[in-house]
Amino acid sequence: MKIWYQSASAYGYEPVWDDYGRTVLAQCRAVLRPDTEIQLHGIQVMVRDVENWRGLGYFQNVQTLNNMRLAEEQGYDAFVIGCTLDVGLYEGRSLLDMPVIGISEAAYHLAMTMGRQFAVVTSSSAFCEVYGEQVVRYGVDRRYLPGPYIVEASEEEIATSLGQPGPLLDKFIATAQRAVRDGASVIVPGPAFLSTLAHRAGITSIEGALVLDTIAVAAKTAEMQIDLWRAGLRPSRRIGVFQRPQGGWSHPAFEALRSVSAR
Numbered sequence: 001m002k003i004w005y006q007s008a009s010a011y012g013y014e015p016v017w018d019d020y021g022r023t024v025l026a027q028c029r030a031v032l033r034p035d036t037e038i039q040l041h042g043i044q045v046m047v048r049d050v051e052n053w054r055g056l057g058y059f060q061n062v063q064t065l066n067n068m069r070l071a072e073e074q075g076y077d078a079f080v081i082g083c084t085l086d087v088g089l090y091e092g093r094s095l096l097d098m099p100v101i102g103i104s105e106a107a108y109h110l111a112m113t114m115g116r117q118f119a120v121v122t123s124s125s126a127f128c129e130v131y132g133e134q135v136v137r138y139g140v141d142r143r144y145l146p147g148p149y150i151v152e153a154s155e156e157e158i159a160t161s162l163g164q165p166g167p168l169l170d171k172f173i174a175t176a177q178r179a180v181r182d183g184a185s186v187i188v189p190g191p192a193f194l195s196t197l198a199h200r201a202g203i204t205s206i207e208g209a210l211v212l213d214t215i216a217v218a219a220k221t222a223e224m225q226i227d228l229w230r231a232g233l234r235p236s237r238r239i240g241v242f243q244r245p246q247g248g249w250s251h252p253a254f255e256a257l258r259s260v261s262a263r
Contacts, residue, residue: 068100080218094244103192132146145183172197180209
């Protein structure tokens with residue numbers, strides 16, 4: 001089986017993200033079966049701190065939607081949205097005949113099987129707003145500690161900190177400790193760069209609370225769902241939920257939309 005892992009970073013286009021990309025692949029490989037292939041892809045045009053700019057985020061996210069179609073054309077078996085904003089999650093499930101995994105959705109649902117309450121330790125107040133909306137949308141808000149639990153840092157600061165984690169890692173641990181004192185038994189790092197930071201530091205728990213490796217969870221969820229799809233367990237297409245376009249008009253429409261979004 002073959003998994004497309006889509007990062008919201010400029011991995012493959014800007015060298016500053018090379019170390020991050022290598023670590024993401026290591027996180028995935030640590031949990032996947034030897035015969036599972038995973039390919040990491042970045043986006044060519046990356047908006048820094050995109051969680052603050054929903055209008056710009058819309059245009060950035062088109063790159064992910066186009067890559068979903070490309071992944072299907074190239075014969076991938078699953079698509080992982082490695083951006084914790086879960087960009088295009090529902091759209092992708094209505095477009096593709098393969099599992100589409102949102103890293104945040106997968107993390108929240110697994111967190112509820114690993115502990116009583118979970119908290120997201122994040123890097124900006126804008127992320128807190130998005131995650132607060134997500135937990136309601138995914139139906140897990142009763143088990144979510146809203147905090148906020150913020151480690152002040154930009155995405156690029158997090159990415160470059162992998163080589164010298166130092167102060168940023170200390171701030172992450174201190175913020176997670178506060179969440180544990182508030183009752184969290186699972187810590188969900190978000191954005192994904194914080195998960196990579198914890199992984200590189202070998203942190204799997206803080207004061208007895210699990211620190212979830214969200215990247216590994218997303219990759220493993222994709223692998224599991226491929227197995228389930230092959231066994232005939234697939235999403236509901238009823239009453240428009242994840243309904244796929246039908247008819248001969250759909251392919252020309254997608255091609256026209258792709259040409260517009262690429263301009």
